Amino acid sequence: SERTFIAVKPDGVHRGLVGKVIQRFEERGYKLVGLKQVVPSRDMTEEHYADLKKKPFFKGLVDYMSQGPVVAMVWEGKDVIRQGRAMIGATNPLESAPGTIRGQYCISVGRNIIHGSDSFESAEKEIGLWFGKAGELVDWTQSGAEWVQSDN
Ligand code: GTP
Ligand code: MG
Numbered sequence: 001s002e003r004t005f006i007a008v009k010p011d012g013v014h015r016g017l018v019g020k021v022i023q024r025f026e027e028r029g030y031k032l033v034g035l036k037q038v039v040p041s042r043d044m045t046e047e048h049y050a051d052l053k054k055k056p057f058f059k060g061l062v063d064y065m066s067q068g069p070v071v072a073m074v075w076e077g078k079d080v081i082r083q084g085r086a087m088i089g090a091t092n093p094l095e096s097a098p099g100t101i102r103g104q105y106c107i108s109v110g111r112n113i114i115h116g117s118d119s120f121e122s123a124e125k126e127i128g129l130w131f132g133k134a135g136e137l138v139d140w141t142q143s144g145a146e147w148v149q150s151d152n
Helices: 010-014 018-028 042-048 058-066 080-088 101-105 121-132
Strands: 001-009 031-038 070-078 113-118
Touching: 001 018, 001 080, 001 121, 010 018, 010 058, 010 070, 018 031, 018 070, 018 080, 018 101, 042 058, 042 121, 070 080, 080 101, 080 113
Parallel strands: none
Antiparallel strands: 001 070, 001 113, 031 070
16 A cells, blocks of 8 residues: 655654644544654755755755654555645645645744655655665554445
């Protein structure tokens, strides 16, 4: 089943929003298959945001993220990459719809509390980068999963 990489950024962790983020994905019906708190190295952060290397805010972004702590997660379920992005809202919280995570909890693009993979390719890359070791992700079956998902 589809998986995405979601991370609560250092501002979200400091502001006590980890539980809120987890609650939204859990309540939607997604399954948590990976979770850890880390202080990512600058190298790791630069690799994570490699596609933004040429942006003027890149150094500030790496400074911000690599302070840590970051709560890194992998969530699994139907259409979770696209739905995760929709739940998070627009990059700039001032453009994020009310009710989205950013639209509810933040007001600054440089402190937008959460990351979510934007495609299958980035999900695969990011899960590998943040959860490299085999065994760090847990395959399990939710009791009552049939009440969340039906294929007919
Ligand atoms: P992520 O889920 O964190 O990848 O955000 P995103 O996919 O919505 O946006 P993008 O990948 O384009 O940018 C990554 C992060 O860089 C954003 O979430 C912001 O934290 C930061 N960022 C993006 N644009 C700006 C900007 O114009 N100024 C500043 N200061 N930060 C920015
Ligand atoms: Mg992005």
